[in-house]
Amino acid sequence: xxxxxDGVLLSxxxxxxxxxxxxVFTSGHGRHFGVVRGGASRKRAPLLQPGAQLxxxxxxxxxxxxxxxxxxxxxxxxxxxxxxxALAGLTAACALLHLSLAERDPHPQLYRRTLSLMDxxxxxxxxxxDYMRWELLLLDEIGFGLDLTRCAVTGQRDDLAxxxxxxxxxxxxxAAGDWAPKLLPLPQALMGQGPVTGxxxxxxxxxxxxxxxxxxxxxxxxxxxxxxxxxxxxRLGRISP
Numbered sequence: 001x002x003x004x005x006d007g008v009l010l011s012x013x014x015x016x017x018x019x020x021x022x023x024v025f026t027s028g029h030g031r032h033f034g035v036v037r038g039g040a041s042r043k044r045a046p047l048l049q050p051g052a053q054l055x056x057x058x059x060x061x062x063x064x065x066x067x068x069x070x071x072x073x074x075x076x077x078x079x080x081x082x083x084x085x086a087l088a089g090l091t092a093a094c095a096l097l098h099l100s101l102a103e104r105d106p107h108p109q110l111y112r113r114t115l116s117l118m119d120x121x122x123x124x125x126x127x128x129x130d131y132m133r134w135e136l137l138l139l140d141e142i143g144f145g146l147d148l149t150r151c152a153v154t155g156q157r158d159d160l161a162x163x164x165x166x167x168x169x170x171x172x173x174x175a176a177g178d179w180a181p182k183l184l185p186l187p188q189a190l191m192g193q194g195p196v197t198g199x200x201x202x203x204x205x206x207x208x209x210x211x212x213x214x215x216x217x218x219x220x221x222x223x224x225x226x227x228x229x230x231x232x233x234x235r236l237g238r239i240s241p
Contacts, residue, residue: 001060009052010094014040027111031101034058034069050094051077077122086121088232095226100142110141129196135208144215162186163207198239
């Protein structure tokens with residue numbers, strides 16, 4: 001069994017005498033594990049850091065074996081180390097992919113968006129809005145896409161101000177009525193409208209976090225969202241409103 005394609009490194013842990021087990025995310029083979037011979041050596045380990053883009057060749061005798069990787073670096077995205085916020089964002093994205101995706105299940109659209117997001121993080125671009133919408137796409141990919149296009153009550157597309165914590169559907173300000181305190185505030189930035197403020201980022205990630213936690217718990221993949229995402233939220237909270 002053999003395949004070759006590019007992938008982004010999600011995690012690495014030492015294995016045996018100088019080897020490493022790496023977890024990668026690829027377009028055609030999804031989230032995938034494999035052993036890299038010598039991957040934990042002083043020479044190779046610095047190249048196998050989360051976010052690194054790798055040219056991967058996977059081989060195994062049988063398809064259901066963990067197999068081994070030949071992993072050659074394409075580019076490292078090590079520039080995120082210069083920004084604590086970008087590093088927190090990249091680490092959170094890697095952890096969420098690990099928790100959310102079934103092994104070897106391809107998600108080509110999510111893969112493309114992940115590369116774009118990580119490139120923005122490493123390149124010093126304004127990526128917070130992209131990250132919020134990336135979590136929306138992640139929800140869609142695991143089977144619970146939110147409907148933020150029209151009001152669940154009236155069907156109108158204007159003045160959408162809330163999200164139902166039960167259905168994930170938008171609700172307009174007028175239709176919310178006395179139920180408004182029980183709904184999740186919907187920031188316009190989550191729909192790609194206007195600049196992203198610190199307050200709107202917090203509101204957006206409260207929405208996606210609510211549904212990610214619920215869906216992951218229902219699939220028994222995790223009892224809680226990763227600590228790395230909590231650290232990202234803490235850093236985003238320091239952004240000026």
